[in-house]
Amino acid sequence: xxxxxxxxxxxxxxxxxxxxxxxxxxxxxxxxxxxxxxxxxxxxxxxxxxxxxxxxxxxxxxxxxxxxxxxxxxxxxxxxxxxxxxxxxxxxxxxxxxxxxxxxxxxxxxxxxxxxxxxxxxxxxxxxxxxxxxxxxxxxxxxxxxxxxxxxxxxxxxxxxxxxxxxxxxxxxxxxxxxxxxxxxxxxxxxxxxxxxxxxxxxxxxxxxxxxxxxxxxxxxxxxxxxxxxxxxxxxxxxxxxxxxxxxxxxxxxxxxxxxxxxxxxxxxxxxxxxxxxxxxxxxxxxxxxxxxxxxxxxxxxxxxxxxxxxxxxxxxxxxxxxxxxxxxxxxxxxxxxxxxxxxxx
Amino acid sequence: xxxxxxxxxxxxxxxxxxxxxxxxxxxxxxxxxxxxxxxxxxxxxxxxxxxxxxxxxxxxxxxxxxxxxxxxxxxxxxxxxxxxxxxxxxxxxxxxxxxxxxxxxxxxxxxxxxxxxxxxxxxxxxxxxxxxxxxxxxxxxxxxxxxxxxxxxxxxxxxxxxxxxxxxxxxxxxxxxxxxxxxxxxxxxxxxxxxxxxxxxxxxxxxxxxxxxxxxxxxxxxxxxxxxxxxxxxxxxxxxxxxxxxxxxxxxxxxxxxxxxxxxxxxxxxxxxxxxxxxxxxxxxxxxxxxxxxxxxxxxxx
Numbered sequence: 220x221x222x223x224x225x226x227x228x229x230x231x232x233x234x235x236x237x238x239x240x241x242x243x244x245x246x247x248x249x250x251x252x253x254x255x256x257x258x259x260x261x262x263x264x265x266x267x268x269x270x271x272x273x274x275x276x277x278x279x280x281x282x283x284x285x286x287x288x289x290x291x292x293x294x295x296x297x298x299x300x301x302x303x304x305x306x307x308x309x310x311x312x313x314x315x316x317x318x319x320x321x322x323x324x325x326x327x328x329x330x331x332x333x334x335x336x337x338x339x340x341x342x343x344x345x346x347x348x349x350x351x352x353x354x355x356x357x358x359x360x361x362x363x364x365x366x367x368x369x370x371x372x373x374x375x376x377x378x379x380x381x382x383x384x385x386x387x388x389x390x391x392x393x394x395x396x397x398x399x400x401x402x403x404x405x406x407x408x409x410x411x412x413x414x415x416x417x418x419x420x421x422x423x424x425x426x427x428x429x430x431x432x433x434x435x436x437x438x439x440x441x442x443x444x445x446x447x448x449x450x451x452x453x454x455x456x457x458x459x460x461x462x463x464x465x466x467x468x469x470x471x472x473x474x475x476x477x478x479x480x481x482x483x484x485x486x487x488x489x490x491x492x493x494x495x496x497x498x499x500x501x502x503x504x505x506x507x508x509x510x511x512x513x514x515x516x517x518x519x520x521x522x523x524x525x526x527x528x529x530x531x532x533x534x535x536x537x538x539x540x541x542x543x544x545x546x547x548x549x550x551x552x553x554x555x556x557x558x559x560x561x562x563x564x565x
Numbered sequence: 566x567x568x569x570x571x572x573x574x575x576x577x578x579x580x581x582x583x584x585x586x587x588x589x590x591x592x593x594x595x596x597x598x599x600x601x602x603x604x605x606x607x608x609x610x611x612x613x614x615x616x617x618x619x620x621x622x623x624x625x626x627x628x629x630x631x632x633x634x635x636x637x638x639x640x641x642x643x644x645x646x647x648x649x650x651x652x653x654x655x656x657x658x659x660x661x662x663x664x665x666x667x668x669x670x671x672x673x674x675x676x677x678x679x680x681x682x683x684x685x686x687x688x689x690x691x692x693x694x695x696x697x698x699x700x701x702x703x704x705x706x707x708x709x710x711x712x713x714x715x716x717x718x719x720x721x722x723x724x725x726x727x728x729x730x731x732x733x734x735x736x737x738x739x740x741x742x743x744x745x746x747x748x749x750x751x752x753x754x755x756x757x758x759x760x761x762x763x764x765x766x767x768x769x770x771x772x773x774x775x776x777x778x779x780x781x782x783x784x785x786x787x788x789x790x791x792x793x794x795x796x797x798x799x800x801x802x803x804x805x806x807x808x809x810x811x812x813x814x815x816x817x818x819x820x821x822x823x824x825x826x827x828x829x830x831x832x833x834x835x836x837x838x839x840x841x842x843x844x845x846x847x848x849x850x851x852x853x854x855x856x857x858x859x860x861x862x863x864x865x866x867x
Binding site for chain 1: 684685687690758844845851852853854856857860
């Protein structure tokens with residue numbers, strides 16, 4: 220019966236992301252959450268185990284179609300943890316819990332659990348939990364923004380790269396009560412920085428736009444670098460917009476702190492194994508770099524337009540999530556709270 | 566009740582006959598044996614007996630770091646078992662049951678580690694390793710079985726030349742490998758992709774105690790921005806917080822036979838690599854950053 224499942228919901232999600240109907244991670248996160256919520260209330264499942272395998276099949280489907288998009292997988296992975304927790308509290312059993320040294324020493328033989336027993340209250344309690352989770356997702360951006368005053372002080376010069384909704388909101392929140400200057404790196408070849416700069420300028424923030432090549436030259440006068448990210452990796456590194464590694468190295472050179480605004484759903488248990496890792500990076504359309512109108516030149520040169528950069532954890536100062544600030548070395552702890560160890564590899 | 570020679574011969578027997586068992590696991594198995602044959606009828610007597618067993622094993626010519634951490638973990642586990650039970654016989658049974666479960670998990674740990682580490686060994690990798698580590702060998706074997714093509718450089722690793730054994734093991738598995746001098750670590754570093762070593766013990770700071778020369782290798786790797794990976798079972802986590810090399814206990818650094826003489830003239834067998842030089846630790850608890858190690862230890866011992 221499981222094989223017969225049509226996955227129409229996840230296929231729709233995939234195509235919406237592919238066709239940029241959903242282009243920011245917040246919308247993707249909310250849509251994924253709603254997808255699972257529908258699956259729980261309307262799907263054909265009896266036990267927690269059924270439900271978990273339904274979700275896992277969707278994750279597998281999603282990974283095979285869009286391996287570089289981590290947000291939906293993270294959301295679903297976290298919901299798997301919620302299901303496990305609900306099941307465990309429903310039966311007052313201990314479950315496998317954290318995979319820890321302590322557990323290794325204290326485990327009993329009858330501790331293992333296969334989540335197959337029926338729990339009549341599971342559906343309603345899960346829907347309650349997911350409603351809470353959705354509120355958490357919806358308020359995450361505002362929660363991050365309200366921390367802005369702790370990090371941005373009067374008359375500081377802040378540098379940011381490209382466009383991030385979270386960073387925009389963060390800066391605008393601080394601008395309500397502080398006066399500071401923002402330097403926006405334009406982020407070629409997509410130039411999302413231009414839109415960011417115009418949005419900030421509209422909120423009366425003193426904004427300067429610079430080309431990517433001017434980052435090092437400008438860095439000496441910057442007080443803080445504040446950026447968003449695509450994914451936070453398990454070691455505290457970043458998979459983020461191409462060009463940020465360069466900015467991070469320039470900041471390191473001048474010992475300028477880098478704050479990364481990251482929603483919890485951006486935390487992924489993935490590691491960067493090698494720089495040639497499959498599906499770590501993708502190449503976007505080369506038309507941005509060399510337009511098709513360049514005609515004869517197109518035949519003579521190769522054009523690459525990689526979408527992502529890996530930024531190692533040593534270059535990041537602080538992650539700011541809705542729970543507050545965390546150092547990169549603490550990411551492993553957040554991950555173990557967010558996801559069940561058995562779900563980290565899917 | 567086992568006497569001193571029984572304990573010693575049982576322990577040495579495991580290590581001599583079973584090639585694939587580490588000293589830490591052998592120590593735990595010996596302690597299990599002591600529990601099984603103990604007949605004083607009191608917990609106090611049993612604890613005394615176990616303490617004696619540990620001393621005996623530490624005084625054999627095997628790496629004391631692994632034995633100490635294995636025994637430490639096992640002792641902790643016993644104190645946790647005592648809390649849950651009432652009579653001695655009951656307690657003895659609980660200990661044996663849990664002990665067996667514990668050993669089974671430890672035996673499974675190398676398989677977990679090799680799977681985690683294997684994904685980092687990609688086609689075309691050039692890997693530098695030091696001395697001989699069973700778990701590194703397992704991981705390399707697993708990668709070779711998955712038809713990955715990679716090359717390994719092994720240091721000769723004086724004074725016991727354990728690198729030569731590693732080299733022969735790799736040759737047997739038909740993995741392309743080269744034996745290099747210990748002094749050539751700096752020379753080879755620019756041409757390798759990453760370093761992968763085992764550990765005798767992992768200390769609370771997240772640093773490791775390993776065969777002498779590991780620290781040199783880590784320093785060199787850091788200088789050339791190469792990742793330094795450590796593969797280790799969680800049974801090797803130990804409650805030690807060395808700040809420098811001289812903080813390491815003498816029993817880690819020198820063999821029992823050498824300990825009676827003038828230590829300043831002896832060559833140490835292990836060194837301490839601080840956590841700042843380690844990129845990641847691959848353990849049966851997952852892939853950990855060095856800072857995660859202290860968290861695990863605190864959870865257990867607090």
